[in-house]
Amino acid sequence: MALINEHFLKLQENYFFSDIEKKINAFRVTHPEKKLLRIGRGDVSSPLPPACVEAMHRALDEMSREETFRGYGPEQGYSFLINTILKHDFAPLGIELTPSEIFVSDGAKSDTCNIGEILRWDNSMGITDPVYPVYAESNIMCGRSGTRGEDGKWSNVMYLPCTEANGFVPETPDHRLDIIYLCYPNNPTGTTLTHRQLKKWVDYALKNDTLIIYDAAYEAYIHEKSIPHSIYEIRGAKKVAIEIRSFSKTAGFTGVRCGYTVVPKEVTAANINGERIPLNPLWYRRQCTKSNGTSYITQRGAEAAYSPEGQQQIKEKIAYYMENARIIRESLARMGLTYYGGINAPYIWVKTPDGLSSWKCFEKMLYEANVVVTPGIGFGPSGEGFIRLAAFAKRDECEEAMERIRRWL
Amino acid sequence: MALINEHFLKLQENYFFSDIEKKINAFRVTHPEKKLLRIGRGDVSSPLPPACVEAMHRALDEMSREETFRGYGPEQGYSFLINTILKHDFAPLGIELTPSEIFVSDGAKSDTCNIGEILRWDNSMGITDPVYPVYAESNIMCGRSGTRGEDGKWSNVMYLPCTEANGFVPETPDHRLDIIYLCYPNNPTGTTLTHRQLKKWVDYALKNDTLIIYDAAYEAYIHEKSIPHSIYEIRGAKKVAIEIRSFSKTAGFTGVRCGYTVVPKEVTAANINGERIPLNPLWYRRQCTKSNGTSYITQRGAEAAYSPEGQQQIKEKIAYYMENARIIRESLARMGLTYYGGINAPYIWVKTPDGLSSWKCFEKMLYEANVVVTPGIGFGPSGEGFIRLAAFAKRDECEEAMERIRRWL
Numbered sequence: 001m002a003l004i005n006e007h008f009l010k011l012q013e014n015y016f017f018s019d020i021e022k023k024i025n026a027f028r029v030t031h032p033e034k035k036l037l038r039i040g041r042g043d044v045s046s047p048l049p050p051a052c053v054e055a056m057h058r059a060l061d062e063m064s065r066e067e068t069f070r071g072y073g074p075e076q077g078y079s080f081l082i083n084t085i086l087k088h089d090f091a092p093l094g095i096e097l098t099p100s101e102i103f104v105s106d107g108a109k110s111d112t113c114n115i116g117e118i119l120r121w122d123n124s125m126g127i128t129d130p131v132y133p134v135y136a137e138s139n140i141m142c143g144r145s146g147t148r149g150e151d152g153k154w155s156n157v158m159y160l161p162c163t164e165a166n167g168f169v170p171e172t173p174d175h176r177l178d179i180i181y182l183c184y185p186n187n188p189t190g191t192t193l194t195h196r197q198l199k200k201w202v203d204y205a206l207k208n209d210t211l212i213i214y215d216a217a218y219e220a221y222i223h224e225k226s227i228p229h230s231i232y233e234i235r236g237a238k239k240v241a242i243e244i245r246s247f248s249k250t251a252g253f254t255g256v257r258c259g260y261t262v263v264p265k266e267v268t269a270a271n272i273n274g275e276r277i278p279l280n281p282l283w284y285r286r287q288c289t290k291s292n293g294t295s296y297i298t299q300r301g302a303e304a305a306y307s308p309e310g311q312q313q314i315k316e317k318i319a320y321y322m323e324n325a326r327i328i329r330e331s332l333a334r335m336g337l338t339y340y341g342g343i344n345a346p347y348i349w350v351k352t353p354d355g356l357s358s359w360k361c362f363e364k365m366l367y368e369a370n371v372v373v374t375p376g377i378g379f380g381p382s383g384e385g386f387i388r389l390a391a392f393a394k395r396d397e398c399e400e401a402m403e404r405i406r407r408w409l
Numbered sequence: 410m411a412l413i414n415e416h417f418l419k420l421q422e423n424y425f426f427s428d429i430e431k432k433i434n435a436f437r438v439t440h441p442e443k444k445l446l447r448i449g450r451g452d453v454s455s456p457l458p459p460a461c462v463e464a465m466h467r468a469l470d471e472m473s474r475e476e477t478f479r480g481y482g483p484e485q486g487y488s489f490l491i492n493t494i495l496k497h498d499f500a501p502l503g504i505e506l507t508p509s510e511i512f513v514s515d516g517a518k519s520d521t522c523n524i525g526e527i528l529r530w531d532n533s534m535g536i537t538d539p540v541y542p543v544y545a546e547s548n549i550m551c552g553r554s555g556t557r558g559e560d561g562k563w564s565n566v567m568y569l570p571c572t573e574a575n576g577f578v579p580e581t582p583d584h585r586l587d588i589i590y591l592c593y594p595n596n597p598t599g600t601t602l603t604h605r606q607l608k609k610w611v612d613y614a615l616k617n618d619t620l621i622i623y624d625a626a627y628e629a630y631i632h633e634k635s636i637p638h639s640i641y642e643i644r645g646a647k648k649v650a651i652e653i654r655s656f657s658k659t660a661g662f663t664g665v666r667c668g669y670t671v672v673p674k675e676v677t678a679a680n681i682n683g684e685r686i687p688l689n690p691l692w693y694r695r696q697c698t699k700s701n702g703t704s705y706i707t708q709r710g711a712e713a714a715y716s717p718e719g720q721q722q723i724k725e726k727i728a729y730y731m732e733n734a735r736i737i738r739e740s741l742a743r744m745g746l747t748y749y750g751g752i753n754a755p756y757i758w759v760k761t762p763d764g765l766s767s768w769k770c771f772e773k774m775l776y777e778a779n780v781v782v783t784p785g786i787g788f789g790p791s792g793e794g795f796i797r798l799a800a801f802a803k804r805d806e807c808e809e810a811m812e813r814i815r816r817w818l
Contacts, residue, residue: 001618002587002678003529008691009680015697018484043480053473056706057466063664064462066803071452071663075427106515106666106703113699117550120412137698141526178411209410254480255472255705257515269411271418282417288424289546290522294515295704296664297465394475 007143016133016378020362027366036366037393037401039328040374042187042347044252044392046320048301049313052251055304059297070296075288077104077260081299085260088306089245095232101264101280103287104302106294108217108246108259112181113138114290115213115242115261118282119269123178126158128170130188130379130386132215135181152381161382162189168340168349169197176208182231183215185222188379188388189349190341194226198234205240211269211279212237217246217259220318222344238264242279249346250314251305258294258302321346324398325391331402332389335409339389346391349376353409361387369408371401416552425542425787429771436775445775446802448737448810449783451596451756453661453801455729457710458722461660464713468706479705484697486513486669490708494669497715498654504641510673510689512696513711515703517626517655517668521590522547523699524622524651524670527691528678532587535567537579539597539788539795541624544590561790570791571598577749577758578606585617591640592624594631597788597797598758599750603635607643614649620678620688621646626655626668629727631753647673651688658755658801659723660714667703667711730755733807734800740811744818748798755800758785762818770796778817780810 014022024036048056062068076082082102090097105111112134121142127135136157139145146156153159158177160170168191182201185192193201205212214231222229231237243262247253263283268276287293304310325342332339332350342348350373352361358375365371365387376386393401423431433445457465471477485491491511499506514520521543530551536544545566548554555565562568567586569579577600591610594601602610614621623640631638640646652671656662672692677685696702713719734751741748741759751757759782761770767784774780774796785795802810 001683002532002620004678004680004686004688004691005527005529006680008527008694009686011694011698013690013694015694018697045475045478045480047475047478048469048472050473053469056469060457060462060465060469063457064459066454066456069454069456069661069664071454071661073664107701109701110699118414118417120414123411134698141695141698211411252478252480254701255478255482257701257704269413271413271415274410277413277418279413281422282413285417285420285422285424286550288427289420289543289550290519292516292518292663292666295666295707297706298704 005141007141010148011137011140015137020374023366024372034370036370036372037397037404038372039389039393039398039401040372040387041392042390043254044249045394046252046317048252048256049305049310049317051304051307051310051313052301056297056301059300063297073293073296073299075291075293076284077102077293078296078299081303084303084306090230090232093230093233095230097262097264101262102260103263103283104258104260104294104299105287105291106257106259107248108215108244109134111244111259111261112213112215114286115283116142116144118279118286119179119211124156124158125179125181126160126173126177127181127380128162128183128186129159129381130162130376130383131181131183132187133379136380159381162186162191163382169193172200172204177210179211179213180205181213181215183217185218185345186341186347187218188347188374188376188383190345190347191349192222192227192344195228195233198228198231202231202234202237202240206236210240211267212241214241214243216243218249218345219245220250220314221322221346224344227344238266240267242267247302247305250318251302251310252317253298253302256298256301258298320395321391324393324395327398328389328391328402331406335406342391348389348391350387350389352385352387355385358384358387365405365408369404371404414550416550419557420546420549424546429783432775433781443779445779445781446806446810446813447781448798448802448807449781449796450801451799452663453658454803455661455726457661457665458714458719458726460713460716460719460722461710465706465710468709472706482702482705482708484700484702485693486511486702487705487708490712493712493715499639499641502639502642504639506671506673510671511669512672512692513667513669513703513708514696514700515666515668516657517624517653518543520653520668520670521622521624523695524692525551525553527688527695528588528620533565533567534588534590535569535582535586536590536789537571537592537595538568538790539571539785539792540590541592541596542788545789568790571595571600572791578602581609581613586619588620588622589614590622590624592626594627594754595750595756596627597756597783597785597792599754599756600758601631601636601753604637604642607637607640611640611643611646611649615645619649620676621650623650623652625652627658627754628654629659629723630731630755633753636753647675649676651676656711656714659727660711660719661726662711665707665710667707729804730800733802733804736807737798737800737811740815744815751800757798757800759796759798761794761796764794767793767796774814774817778813780813
């Protein structure tokens with residue numbers, strides 16, 4: 001008889017965000033007359049930028065004519081997109097990368113999970129806490145995380161707490177770890193690392209031979225100069241870091257699916273004999289074998305996001321969302337609530353009122369204020385006692401949600 | 410230091426199809442004046458069906474307006490598509506499935522690989538030989554295949570030879586296996602299993618508690634009545650089989666990316682204590698955690714493939730390709746070459762002339778006839794001495810390629 005992968009049984013029954021959707025649906029069934037306002041979601045509300053839409057219509061027309069139809073594309077992405085990425089996302093930062101170091105995919109989420117496949121299952125690993133839950137969950141699925149303790153922590157995961165006490169800047173560990181996941185600007189706390197703070201991490205990785213998986217999905221929300229957009233702005237990072245990017249929160253591609261991963265030629269890990277093995281060809285092999293890349297139409301849309309019109313449209317969208325963030329921050333301040341983030345990131349991390357637990361606060365706000373937030377505990381043990389707000393709602397919904405919270409308090 | 414997944418080092422340097430592309434590129438660089446004809450590729454040449462194109466333009470317009478924009482979709486696919494699949498692909502065959510048993514994805518290739526993640530790494534497994542290489546390769550990557558012998562066979566893989574001697578109908582094994590991959594209509598041999606022949610496999614699986622991964626990516630090419638389109642046409646299959654489908658070779662979605670996987674509620678595997686665990690929730694958990702589904706625009710395109718216009722357009726395309734298959738078969742017959750398949754499948758499996766090895770034949774045909782075929786050995790040890798031809802080229806290229814082969818012989 002076939003045996004299952006037992007690690008799956010260690011997981012909570014539902015993926016965190018699916019769980020939230022289930023609770024919302026339960027509310028809707030019992031309260032069909034209530035209009036919910038969703039202010040916790042990491043999902044954009046604005047339509048695709050016109051530049052992307054036009055490019056995708058054109059690409060679709062190409063796909064409809066025999067002379068211009070395209071079948072299977074290169075698994076690692078079309079060079080028109082890869083070259084555009086290099087020119088716009090890295091060259092201006094003084095970062096030199098070659099086309100074969102960029103791998104276009106159907107999104108940062110899959111890459112973040114799949115990257116673990118090229119690494120041994122029993123590497124030690126660390127994550128900042130709280131953080132986007134898929135880092136931990138994808139590692140649970142392959143057994144790397146060990147077993148779950150009663151405190152919700154996994155035995156083989158080192159948690160690097162990001163708390164009020166340390167200003168949400170995690171300390172580098174006092175011992176060596178094989179793999180560390182960093183996400184900056186951070187989901188869910190909305191906080192960032194300065195160049196100097198990120199350098200500490202790269203130096204730690206260089207000294208301890210640690211691989212950093214750097215999730216930079218929100219880099220476009222950075223506007224302060226002291227904050228690096230890419231980990232490769234730090235000297236030496238190309239030896240120790242893989243960076244993951246997304247078009248979801250820039251071009252609004254959450255429902256379209258496109259992202260990319262940078263695996264520099266210099267980044268290596270060891271085989272069992274201690275020989276250094278470049279990770280770039282392993283990832284190339286993984287992607288060629290297990291994927292057929294992302295849609296040609298989507299890739300043309302992503303390319304157009306870098307056109308002058310596309311860039312302008314995206315800049316306006318981000319400004320719109322960040323104005324939401326300002327409104328949320330100022331409303332919270334007026335209510336006397338404690339919050340963090342929301343300056344260089346679309347997330348605002350809010351301490352629950354009256355010391356409520358995250359889920360309790362979520363449920364009370366859902367049932368009493370008809371506002372949906374995201375419970376902080378879903379992002380890790382240090383998320384308890386917090387909720388995540390996001391800047392992605394429409395302006396009037398954002399304002400109305402803050403007003404409902406004010407009345408509810 | 411991080412350790413790599415050593416199983417990756419056991420793989421050949423390049424994925425089989427990437428290897429072919431490299432050889433073709435090398436030829437093109439040295440022979441820029443030669444026009445190659447590609448007659449071995451499993452990639453469609455006809456543009457997307459107009460019904461799909463129209464639906465995708467409409468979906469794209471929805472994505473461009475605030476009122477109709479959609480962000481993250483359900484990870485397992487939109488219900489408009491799932492319900493359409495159930496109604497058109499299964500109900501007419503008398504197969505009852507529920508929406509939560511269908512998982513829409515970015516393609517059959519990724520599903521075929523990813524499905525192994527919910528199963529223990531050391532299950533025993535079998536594959537027909539020759540077959541689509543990703544079954545073996547995805548299992549090599551997680552260590553399930555063992556080590557590679559000098560004969561090119563993997564120590565923990567049971568090869569079920571499909572040869573001229575058995576008419577390309579594999580024998581069920583004489584002992585039990587945990588997992589078996591079947592692909593019918595078959596890639597690369599173009600052969601099929603009748604209802605009676607497939608029933609033998611389902612009975613074997615029921616008796617031996619074996620899980621069948623059934624790849625039915627080419628079912629639309631079946632026109633003979635005795636050949637089942639879905640494994641669920643066989644009584645009992647819902648207990649033992651997962652079926653994978655694709656829009657690549659029907660709606661021409663090789664560059665658009667959409668497929669789906671059926672995981673019936675009844676199909677189970679065991680945990681270490683021998684308790685039966687349904688695989689459906691494990692796969693649901695895997696997909697929710699590691700994926701954000703496939704593009705909304707793509708899913709609207711896939712839905713339109715089932716409209717009356719879409720069905721008619723696809724029918725015409727398949728008829729076009731199968732007319733190519735007929736031309737290829739008749740040309741081969743006139744040349745006195747031995748071939749199989751091409752009746753209920755777009756592939757024709759051809760014995761190399763003069764007992765040439767697969768790669769030798771590939772290279773000679775590339776350099777001497779400027780025709781690109783696919784070497785059979787890439788599909789497994791029993792593929793040696795064969796080449797795969799495909800019916801997907803344009804008509805004139807198909808005819809010209811056959812003429813070149815005739816002159817070359």
